Amino acid sequence: MASPSVSGPALSLRVVAECGLSKARACELWLPHGPVLSPVFMPVGTQGTMKGITARQLEGLGCRICLGNTYHLGMRPGPELIKQANGLHGFMNWQQNLLTDSGGFQMVSLVELSEVTEEGVRFRSPYDGEEILLTPEKSIEIQNALGSDIMMQLDDVVSSTLTGPRVEEAMYRSIRWLDRCIAANSRPDKQNLFAIIQGGLDPALRTKCLEEMMQRDVPGFAIGGLSGGEAKDHFWRVVTLSTDRLPREKPRYLMGVGYATDLVVCVALGCDMFDCVFPTRTARFGSALVPWGSLPVKNKQFAKDFRPIDENCDCPTCHRYSRAFLHALFRSETAAMHLLTVHNIAYQLNLMRSIRESIVEQRFLQFVRDFMRTMYSGQERYPLWAVEALASVNITLE
Amino acid sequence: MKLSLSRVVSGCRLGTLTNLGKNGVQTMELPGCLLYTKTGSPPHLTHDTLQAIEGVPAVVQLTLSTLVELHEVLEEYKAGIGKFIGMPESVLYCSLHDSSTPCPPGYNSNKTVSIWGYGGRMEMTASKFMSMQRALQPDWLQCLSDGDTISGETSRKRAKKSVDRSLSFLDECLQLQEKSPELQGSMMVGVIEGGDVLEERLRSARETAKRPVGGFLLDGFQGQAMAKETKLKLMASVTAELPEDKPRLIHGIGKPDEVLECIERGVDVFESFFPYQVTERGCALSFSYDYNPDPEAAVLEQNGIQDAGKNGIEKDINETSKADPEITSFEIFLKEKRYRDDFGPLVHGCTCYCCQNHSRAYVHHLLVTNELLASVLLMMHNFQHYFSFFHSIRDALRDDRLDQLKELIFRQAL
Numbered sequence: 001m002a003s004p005s006v007s008g009p010a011l012s013l014r015v016v017a018e019c020g021l022s023k024a025r026a027c028e029l030w031l032p033h034g035p036v037l038s039p040v041f042m043p044v045g046t047q048g049t050m051k052g053i054t055a056r057q058l059e060g061l062g063c064r065i066c067l068g069n070t071y072h073l074g075m076r077p078g079p080e081l082i083k084q085a086n087g088l089h090g091f092m093n094w095q096q097n098l099l100t101d102s103g104g105f106q107m108v109s110l111v112e113l114s115e116v117t118e119e120g121v122r123f124r125s126p127y128d129g130e131e132i133l134l135t136p137e138k139s140i141e142i143q144n145a146l147g148s149d150i151m152m153q154l155d156d157v158v159s160s161t162l163t164g165p166r167v168e169e170a171m172y173r174s175i176r177w178l179d180r181c182i183a184a185n186s187r188p189d190k191q192n193l194f195a196i197i198q199g200g201l202d203p204a205l206r207t208k209c210l211e212e213m214m215q216r217d218v219p220g221f222a223i224g225g226l227s228g229g230e231a232k233d234h235f236w237r238v239v240t241l242s243t244d245r246l247p248r249e250k251p252r253y254l255m256g257v258g259y260a261t262d263l264v265v266c267v268a269l270g271c272d273m274f275d276c277v278f279p280t281r282t283a284r285f286g287s288a289l290v291p292w293g294s295l296p297v298k299n300k301q302f303a304k305d306f307r308p309i310d311e312n313c314d315c316p317t318c319h320r321y322s323r324a325f326l327h328a329l330f331r332s333e334t335a336a337m338h339l340l341t342v343h344n345i346a347y348q349l350n351l352m353r354s355i356r357e358s359i360v361e362q363r364f365l366q367f368v369r370d371f372m373r374t375m376y377s378g379q380e381r382y383p384l385w386a387v388e389a390l391a392s393v394n395i396t397l398e
Numbered sequence: 399m400k401l402s403l404s405r406v407v408s409g410c411r412l413g414t415l416t417n418l419g420k421n422g423v424q425t426m427e428l429p430g431c432l433l434y435t436k437t438g439s440p441p442h443l444t445h446d447t448l449q450a451i452e453g454v455p456a457v458v459q460l461t462l463s464t465l466v467e468l469h470e471v472l473e474e475y476k477a478g479i480g481k482f483i484g485m486p487e488s489v490l491y492c493s494l495h496d497s498s499t500p501c502p503p504g505y506n507s508n509k510t511v512s513i514w515g516y517g518g519r520m521e522m523t524a525s526k527f528m529s530m531q532r533a534l535q536p537d538w539l540q541c542l543s544d545g546d547t548i549s550g551e552t553s554r555k556r557a558k559k560s561v562d563r564s565l566s567f568l569d570e571c572l573q574l575q576e577k578s579p580e581l582q583g584s585m586m587v588g589v590i591e592g593g594d595v596l597e598e599r600l601r602s603a604r605e606t607a608k609r610p611v612g613g614f615l616l617d618g619f620q621g622q623a624m625a626k627e628t629k630l631k632l633m634a635s636v637t638a639e640l641p642e643d644k645p646r647l648i649h650g651i652g653k654p655d656e657v658l659e660c661i662e663r664g665v666d667v668f669e670s671f672f673p674y675q676v677t678e679r680g681c682a683l684s685f686s687y688d689y690n691p692d693p694e695a696a697v698l699e700q701n702g703i704q705d706a707g708k709n710g711i712e713k714d715i716n717e718t719s720k721a722d723p724e725i726t727s728f729e730i731f732l733k734e735k736r737y738r739d740d741f742g743p744l745v746h747g748c749t750c751y752c753c754q755n756h757s758r759a760y761v762h763h764l765l766v767t768n769e770l771l772a773s774v775l776l777m778m779h780n781f782q783h784y785f786s787f788f789h790s791i792r793d794a795l796r797d798d799r800l801d802q803l804k805e806l807i808f809r810q811a812l
Binding site: 047048049050051052053054055056057060072076077081084085091092093303304306316317320321322324325328329331332333334335336337338339342 | 436437438439440441442443444445446447450464467468470471474475482483484516738739741751755756757759760763764766767769770771773774775
């Protein structure tokens with residue numbers, strides 16, 4: 001068995017198994033707060049909390065890495081306080097791994113009047129109206145204070161539906177900002193800085209970005225700038241182009257992807273790590289994720305449905321509660337949101353575990369076929385982009 | 399069900415209820431409290447987070463007001479509310495109303511009592527009420543009763559009506575229970591009414607005690623309408639009329655000092671809506687019930703009292719979040735700026751999940767950022783703190799230290 005490749009002082013990756021047909025692989029990722037098995041889905045705990053569930057519950061579901069948001073935590077309570085609390089791990093008492101993003105995406109998507117210059121991103125804080133400049137150095141400084149196991153570079157984020165010279169400008173700037181982030185990282189022995197590949201939907205720009213960023217000594221790479229409303233046809237082509245070129249021995253993190261079908265396809269295309277707010281957010285809106293889609297338990301049709309969400313799910317929610325009870329509870333009690341959050345995280349983690357097992361046991365092809373059949377009621381319903389993407393890596397759906 | 403008293407100290411009854419629940423194997427220590435729920439769930443908590451709390455009471459309180467819309471669903475379900483809410487093993491007590499949401503007055507009649515569900519007001523006749531109970535199948539149930547005597551001045555006439563109506567409901571419901579196979583294992587709790595009129599209270603107590611009820615609810619002592627002295631005197635007079643071997647419940651009493659006052663007057667069972675109210679206002683119960691402290695702990699406890707005592711008195715110029723006016727001296731308001739960088743537990747020495755794993759600073763952050771976890775952690779702490787308080791009452795009664803406990807609690811009542 002191959003020994004792990006040391007990608008950096010704080011990360012090593014071992015490819016445990018590869019699918020013979022597609023680009024899917026199952027790996028072990030060794031991080032400062034313990035091993036993570038990939039492919040992995042990372043739930044998003046924005047403000048230092050996984051919404052209504054405790055750290056113990058999250059750990060109990062098998063989660064070994066989750067996200068915190070640099071932008072939110074940088075605002076409240078701020079990096080100084082978190083440093084006093086022994087980093088984000090200490091502050092929220094999460095002893096597994098943490099990944100923090102750079103704050104770039106939030107600034108662009110959440111905040112009005114943000115202005116990007118070579119220096120950084122200038123914007124107005126929604127909390128006290130003050131003007132703030134987030135530079136690559138500042139972002140890394142905050143993330144160093146948070147102490148996350150994986151930090152993301154500050155990238156120049158543009159909408160994935162944007163075209164024109166701005167995309168190219170953002171791609172080149174992201175490279176320059178990567179270098180500044182690398183220089184600013186005061187704890188490379190404890191915290192891994194990942195690069196984020198940009199370039200919009202343009203293959204030439206993406207290729208250029210990959211060439212450049214791969215020359216930098218970073219322990220891992222993210223594919224950014226996607227999952228923003230672009231056509232799925234373009235989306236998967238950018239993903240596969242990237243994984244074709246990214247080094248085998250370093251983890252590939254596809255940002256913002258979390259829908260089940262997208263996860264399965266992008267694993268086939270060679271991605272290892274994923275994050276998305278969707279599963280936890282949709283839980284709070286009353287929807288439970290299941291292998292055949294989603295159940296809006298808030299809806300009247302479930303009022304007298306005495307079955308669990310999923311009879312084959314072994315999560316604490318399905319073990320004890322029925323759809324009817326969740327429906328009744330949802331009207332007035334926060335506990336309903338927590339119960340659905342538990343289930344949806346369990347669903348995501350179980351999905352990834354099943355994917356991984358199938359790769360290790362050399363039956364990923366069959367897994368994908370079974371997955372698609374369960375998710376879509378008839379081959380004519382299979383999303384075309386998914387069929388094409390899978391076919392591109394030798395997975396035919398019959 | 400059997401009640402065994404081990405001792406009576408200054409009017410306080412120390413004992414155990416045994417043979418509780420469908421299997422007859424559960425027990426409850428007295429004096430004690432119930433586990434408060436809304437729509438069958440302890441607020442903010444799932445089964446897992448509830449399990450992490452120490453000292454959870456054996457008897458769970460359900461409220462008809464939060465369950466009444468489920469009548470049809472439960473009739474179809476058939477297996478009873480316990481299983482439906484994921485608590486098939488618990489002993490269940492169903493009360494009419496939820497003490498955290500007081501009912502508007504003036505909506506009861508000779509034949510009906512109004513319950514406020516999420517969809518609005520519902521009028522319950524004895525027949526409709528018992529039909530709902532047949533679907534719920536609780537272990538204990540508060541009988542349909544007219545307790546509408548707590549808003550302002552109640553006339554003698556109105557007090558008399560509350561007794562007449564409640565007795566009439568009781569007789570009718572007992573009759574209906576006899577004919578209901580689903581309710582053969584359920585215990586009817588007789589409700590003692592009478593407002594602030596001694597004569598009526600005594601009549602209610604004596605008449606109710608003649609019926610085959612398994613326990614008694616002292617109703618109409620909630621709220622601020624009655625003067626404290628009157629309230630306590632009436633309570634003592636009522637319990638004096640009641641048989642010793644049946645539990646006495648009370649609703650709407652939650653503050654530690656008031657709990658002790660009621661126990662001294664023969665009350666056994668309380669609700670736990672109070673820790674829920676504390677949670678809702680972003681506070682943590684911090685009062686000490688350790689009547690046996692070592693010298694070090696005494697100093698810490700003093701600090702704790704000072705913390706609680708300072709609620710709202712220190713006006714931070716930049717403080718934009720105001721404490722709820724209902725805040726008591728038994729709790730601390732964690733949104734206050736001074737907790738922002740306080741890395742100690744909510745309460746020193748507390749063994750709850752929150753205090754063992756998190757800091758005041760973290761809970762402060764969760765409150766400031768409006769995160770759901772704030773309520774989860776506070777509810778866990780507040781329930782455990784409250785349940786431990788009742789445990790200390792029982793210990794104090796056992797150890798003959800009631801006076802010390804009283805002194806400690808009343809000192810903190812400010």
